[in-house]
Every structure is written in structure tokens, then in C-alpha cells.
Amino acid sequence: MTKIWDNIPEIKNELNEVQEIIIKNLKTKNTKSIEKVIEHLLKANGKRVRAGLLILSAKIGEYDKDRILNLAASVEMIHLATLVHDDIIDDADTRRGIESIQHKFGKDSAVYTGDFIFAKAYRLLAGDYDLEENRITDGMEKVCLGEVFQNENKFNTDITVRKYLRIISGKTAAMFGLSMYAGAFESKLGHYKSRVIGYSGYYAGMAFQIIDDCMDYTNSPDKMGKNTRVDLFNGIYTLPIIYAVKNDVDNNIKNILNKKNINEDHVQKILHYVDEYKGVEQAIQLAEKYTKKSTDLINRIGNGKYVDITQKVLQNLIKRKY
Amino acid sequence: MTKIWDNIPEIKNELNEVQEIIIKNLKTKNTKSIEKVIEHLLKANGKRVRAGLLILSAKIGEYDKDRILNLAASVEMIHLATLVHDDIIDDADTRRGIESIQHKFGKDSAVYTGDFIFAKAYRLLAGDYDLEENRITDGMEKVCLGEVFQNENKFNTDITVRKYLRIISGKTAAMFGLSMYAGAFESKLGHYKSRVIGYSGYYAGMAFQIIDDCMDYTNSPDKMGKNTRVDLFNGIYTLPIIYAVKNDVDNNIKNILNKKNINEDHVQKILHYVDEYKGVEQAIQLAEKYTKKSTDLINRIGNGKYVDITQKVLQNLIKRKY
Numbered sequence: 001m002t003k004i005w006d007n008i009p010e011i012k013n014e015l016n017e018v019q020e021i022i023i024k025n026l027k028t029k030n031t032k033s034i035e036k037v038i039e040h041l042l043k044a045n046g047k048r049v050r051a052g053l054l055i056l057s058a059k060i061g062e063y064d065k066d067r068i069l070n071l072a073a074s075v076e077m078i079h080l081a082t083l084v085h086d087d088i089i090d091d092a093d094t095r096r097g098i099e100s101i102q103h104k105f106g107k108d109s110a111v112y113t114g115d116f117i118f119a120k121a122y123r124l125l126a127g128d129y130d131l132e133e134n135r136i137t138d139g140m141e142k143v144c145l146g147e148v149f150q151n152e153n154k155f156n157t158d159i160t161v162r163k164y165l166r167i168i169s170g171k172t173a174a175m176f177g178l179s180m181y182a183g184a185f186e187s188k189l190g191h192y193k194s195r196v197i198g199y200s201g202y203y204a205g206m207a208f209q210i211i212d213d214c215m216d217y218t219n220s221p222d223k224m225g226k227n228t229r230v231d232l233f234n235g236i237y238t239l240p241i242i243y244a245v246k247n248d249v250d251n252n253i254k255n256i257l258n259k260k261n262i263n264e265d266h267v268q269k270i271l272h273y274v275d276e277y278k279g280v281e282q283a284i285q286l287a288e289k290y291t292k293k294s295t296d297l298i299n300r301i302g303n304g305k306y307v308d309i310t311q312k313v314l315q316n317l318i319k320r321k322y
Numbered sequence: 323m324t325k326i327w328d329n330i331p332e333i334k335n336e337l338n339e340v341q342e343i344i345i346k347n348l349k350t351k352n353t354k355s356i357e358k359v360i361e362h363l364l365k366a367n368g369k370r371v372r373a374g375l376l377i378l379s380a381k382i383g384e385y386d387k388d389r390i391l392n393l394a395a396s397v398e399m400i401h402l403a404t405l406v407h408d409d410i411i412d413d414a415d416t417r418r419g420i421e422s423i424q425h426k427f428g429k430d431s432a433v434y435t436g437d438f439i440f441a442k443a444y445r446l447l448a449g450d451y452d453l454e455e456n457r458i459t460d461g462m463e464k465v466c467l468g469e470v471f472q473n474e475n476k477f478n479t480d481i482t483v484r485k486y487l488r489i490i491s492g493k494t495a496a497m498f499g500l501s502m503y504a505g506a507f508e509s510k511l512g513h514y515k516s517r518v519i520g521y522s523g524y525y526a527g528m529a530f531q532i533i534d535d536c537m538d539y540t541n542s543p544d545k546m547g548k549n550t551r552v553d554l555f556n557g558i559y560t561l562p563i564i565y566a567v568k569n570d571v572d573n574n575i576k577n578i579l580n581k582k583n584i585n586e587d588h589v590q591k592i593l594h595y596v597d598e599y600k601g602v603e604q605a606i607q608l609a610e611k612y613t614k615k616s617t618d619l620i621n622r623i624g625n626g627k628y629v630d631i632t633q634k635v636l637q638n639l640i641k642r643k644y
Binding site for chain 2: 028032112119145149151
């Protein structure tokens with residue numbers, strides 16, 4: 001796991017168990033391409049933010065370990081499935097028309113592998129939880145709507161901050177919020193407290209995604225621009241560039257983005273302009289506002305041990321390297 | 323709806339209501355691409371075989387209309403979602419590398435539109451049913467595994483009958499079986515009877531898919547070879563061609579399939595060989611065997627009005643024009 005959980009052994013250990021549950025649930029017989037994709041995914045060993053936050057919020061209430069870890073695994077599996085489906089799309093190679101048959105096969109399988117992980121996630125949820133109440137399926141819908149809305153706004157150089165926020169609200173914040181809501185609700189914190197905790201998670205998710213998008217523009221020199229390039233090729237314009245475009249009255253950035261083909265030179269110029277027009281700085285300021293909203297909410301729950309830990313985690317989420 | 327239900331008004335009317343439930347559940351606000359895909363899907367107005375069979379098997383027991391129609395809608399929505407995802411893949415154009423940006427955008431949205439429909443289907447199921455017992459999520463998993471396995475066997479000219487049967491068992495028969503199982507189980511027919519009815523549905527699904535695959539090779543002259551062509555370009559070899567290859571000791575068919583590019587001429591030759599080597603006839607014989615298994619099972623349930631209707635429907639499923 002990564003740094004977020006490094007100093008919180010009680011969560012880190014649980015996340016290892018969540019990983020075991022996921023592996024157990026995704027086992028298949030004789031379906032090589034599913035096995036391969038899943039192996040790859042599990043090796044990548046993500047941050048498990050959603051699962052970790054769900055467990056944290058559950059620990060604020062009456063923690064029932066088995067019940068909560070299964071729920072955390074299913075939330076993380078839903079996230080894994082969307083990652084598999086994202087990979088089908090966020091692929092600059094495809095846009096340029098280069099696609100080997102083998103590559104294509106991989107993609108075909110990816111569609112169904114994602115579906116398979118969804119089905120397994122829902123199955124893990126089936127029977128044991130009040131899905132109507134814990135609202136996990138609600139989150140799934142919102143993720144899809146966010147992704148579709150992002151897709152509808154590809155190559156839209158006039159995309160507004162408002163639209164960007166609607167996209168990340170769906171594709172990231174909703175699931176953060178519902179993970180924390182579900183954790184709290186399943187730990188008998190009741191509707192009101194669960195909702196406050198859920199909203200806290202929602203705002204943390206907004207901040208998290210904004211920082212994630214900033215990192216594409218601020219990563220260490222060797223990685224610099226790597227994700228940016230893929231996003232730019234795919235026409236995905238995130239907050240740093242949206243702010244920069246807004247501040248760039250001479251339309252320097254737009255003129256580049258509207259070119260038919262974007263090359264390495266263009267990417268470098270865009271990175272320069274985003275820096276000049278303070279796109280990242282402004283985006284970080286907004287992320288900090290969301291984080292404040294998030295921690296203000298969690299503080300309303302009182303000040304037990306796990307409220308304090310949660311508050312710190314929510315704060316640290318935006319302190320990743322930028 | 324199509325002919326299958328034309329003479330059974332009590333099912334046809336219910337299926338119209340199922341359609342209404344689906345439309346109501348798939349409504350979104352301001353997400354044009356989802357709306358477009360869904361509108362298109364609903365216009366196409368499929369046979370609704372799974373929903374119809376679920377309702378039929380439910381009518382054998384204590385029929386609770388609202389409960390059953392929601393369940394039928396969710397099964398049909400899961401099927402719709404897989405159709406959306408199938409479209410991403412079964413596209414000869416893509417294989418030949420021709421893909422307009424607009425087309426590509428449509429595909430990107432299709433991934434998430436499918437996911438969205440899945441999420442909505444599961445949500446419809448959430449809370450109201452004992453998912454552990456009615457096993458719908460089980461069906462979903464099997465569909466994915468079937469599709470992945472089909473994908474792994476693309477362009478495999480040595481694909482065996484056994485492998486083909488494993489593919490269709492997953493991608494079609496499992497969901498037929500579980501639809502009928504769930505209908506029966508939710509109508510209080512108990513585990514034993516529900517299982518018999520479920521297996522009857524499973525075998526009917528095997529027969530249905532074989533006939534579907536035969537129709538690619540036997541359709542009316544104007545349509546002839548249309549689907550066949552797409553399947554052949556995509557390397558999907560179904561039962562008629564598998565049998566023909568088996569009977570074709572001179573490897574005439576394999577020699578064509580192993581060519582790098584298949585053109586119209588090749589398709590015509592393959593159609594000729596499949597006819598000569600009796601691929602379709604042999605496939606139909608197997609479908610008839612499965613249908614017999616299916617109706618033998620349903621007859622074990624007794625002979626009430628709806629058992630009789632179900633039996634006729636199961637028989638008619640393979641009497642589509644061939």
C-alpha cells in the first residue's frame with residue numbers, strides 16, 4: 001500500500017485483508033485473460049483510498065470487522081472494474097489508429113473482465129447488506145454518469161470549471177462519499193451522522209481528484225507530462241488547464257489545443273503556459289477549500305480516536321507530492 | 323415485441339409493462355450520449371426472451387406481478403448492458419482500422435453506458451429480493467466468463483464443439499436458466515421445482531443460441547451472410563462452421579479462414595462449404611436435442627395452464643425461421 005496508510009497500522013492491516021478478500025473473490029477457472037488482467041491490477045496495488053476511508057468511518061461506530069471488510073472489498077472491486085474500463089478508453093495509441101490485433105484482443109477481454117469484476121462486487125454485496133440503505137449501487141451509477149459526462153466534453157476547449165466539477169463529482173467524489181457513508185451506516189451511526197460523514201468523504205473526494213489532476217502537471221521531472229500527454233491527446237482537460245485557459249486572454253493554450261495533432265513540442269508549451277497562468281496554484285486553492293469543508297464536517301462528529309485519525313487522513317489526501 | 327409472444331397476450335402485455343419499467347429506470351438528466359444509446363436500444367425492441375421466460379415460470383407458481391415485473395426488467399437490463407458492450411467489440415470496421423473520431427466517442431460512451439445500465443439493474447434488484455437465493459448475479463458472472471472465453475478463442479480454427487458449448491453455456495444459457503429459476507423461486511415454487519425449471523431454461527438457452535448461430539448461415543437471401551460476415555471477420559466461429567470444418571477433411575474452410583484478409587468472395591465460398599458439409603443441419607439436430615431436454619424437464623412440473631404454455635414457448639424458440 002502507499003503512504004496514506006503507512007502510519008496507521010490498524011487500517012493498513014485491514015487493507016491487507018481486503019486485498020485477500022478481493023483475490024479470493026476474483027479467482028476464476030481456466031479463463032486466462034481474466035486472470036491476467038486481475039493479476040496485473042492487483043500487482044499495481046493501488047492506494048485503496050476508498051476501502052481505507054470506508055473502514056475508518058466504520059471504526060468511528062460499532063465496528064463489525066468481517067461485515068465491513070467485505071463491504072470495503074466490494075467498493076474497491078467496483079473501483080477496480082472502472083479502472084479496467086478506463087484502460088479501454090484512455091489510450092492515446094488508439095486515437096492515432098495504431099492498434100495491434102493482440103492489443104485489440106486485450107481490450108475486448110477488458111470489457112468483460114470489468115463486467116465480471118462488477119458482477120463479483122455486487123455478488124459480495126448481495127444478501128448481506130441493505131443495499132437500499134447503504135447506497136453503494138447509487139455510487140456506481142454516479143461513477144458511470146461522471147465518466148460519460150467527461151467523455152461528452154472531450155476536446156471541448158470551452159469546458160467550464162462548473163462542468164469539470166460535475167465530472168469529478170460523479171467519477172470520484174460520489175464513491176468517496178458513499179464509501180464513508182456506507183461504513184458509518186453499517187456501523188450503526190444512524191442516518192444523520194452517516195450523512196455528515198458521507199458528505200465529508202464527498203468533499204475529500206473532490207479535493208483528491210483535483211490534486212490528482214494537478215499531479216499530471218507537477219510530477220517529478222522524469223515522469224513530468226506523462227499522464228498529461230495522454231490526457232491531452234485524449235482531449236481530457238482538467239482543472240489546471242481550465243484555469244490556465246481562463247487566465248490566458250491571448251488564447252495561447254486554446255490555439256495549441258485546437259490543432260489537429262498535438263506533438264511533444266506542443267505539450268511542453270502547454271506545460272509552460274499552465275505554469276505561467278497559475279493553473280495548478282489556483283486548482284490547489286480549490287482543493288484546499290474542499291478539504292476544509294471535508295474536515296469541518298468530520299469534526300462535527302465529535303473527537304474520538306478514529307474521528308481524529310480520519311480527520312488527519314482527509315487532510316493528508318491533498319498533501320501528496322505537489 | 324416479436325413473434326414468440328404474439329399468441330400469448332398475458333405475457334405480451336406484461337412485457338409492455340416491463341418495457342415501461344426499463345424506460346423509467348434508465349432515465350437520466352443531461353447525459354445525451356447515454357440517452358441516445360438507450361433510446362436506440364429500446365427502439366430496437368428485442369425479443370425480450372429472458373424477461374418473458376421469467377414471467378412465464380413465475381406464473382407457474384404464486385404470481386406476484388409487481389415483484390416479478392421488476393425482476394424481469396432487471397434481467398432484461400442486464401442483457402441490454404451486455405448488448406451495449408458487445409457492440410464495442412463486434413465491429414468489423416474496427417478490426418480493419420477504420421474508425422472516425424465520432425465513432426470512437428460513441429464507443430467510449432458505450433463502455434460507461436453499459437456499466438450504467440448494469441448499475442441500474444442491480445439497483446432495481448437491491449433490497450427487494452434475496453439475491454443470494456435467486457442467483458441473478460450468478461448469471462451475470464457467467465455471461466462475462468462466456469464472453470471472455472469466446473474472445474480467447476477468436477480466430478481459433480481448431481475450436482472444438484465442446485469449447486463452443488462452454489461459450490454459449492456462459493453467454494446465453496446460464497441467464498436463460500437463471501431467469502426461469504428466479505421467476506419460479508420468487509413465486510414460491512421452492513428449491514427443487516425451481517431448479518428443474520431453471521435447468522429447463524438452461525437447455526432452452528443452449529438450443530436458442532445454436533439456432534441463433536445457424537440463422538447467420540441460413541437467413542433470407544437479402545440478409546444472407548450479413549452477420550456471418552461480421553462474425554467471420556471477427557474470428558468468431560460458431561457451431562455450423564465448427565461442424566463443417568470437422569467434416570471438411572480437405573481443409574477447404576480452414577485454408578480460407580487462415581488467410582490474412584477475408585473478402586466477400588471468401589465469405590461466399592465458406593457459406594457454400596458450410597452447406598456442403600451440412601454444418602447447419604448437424605447444428606440444428608443438436609439444438610433439437612437440447613430442446614427435448616428442456617421440454618422433458620418442464621413436463622416434470624405437472625400440467626397446469628402455464629406449464630403447457632411454457633412448454634410450447636420452449637419448443638417454438640427453435641422454430642424461428644431456418
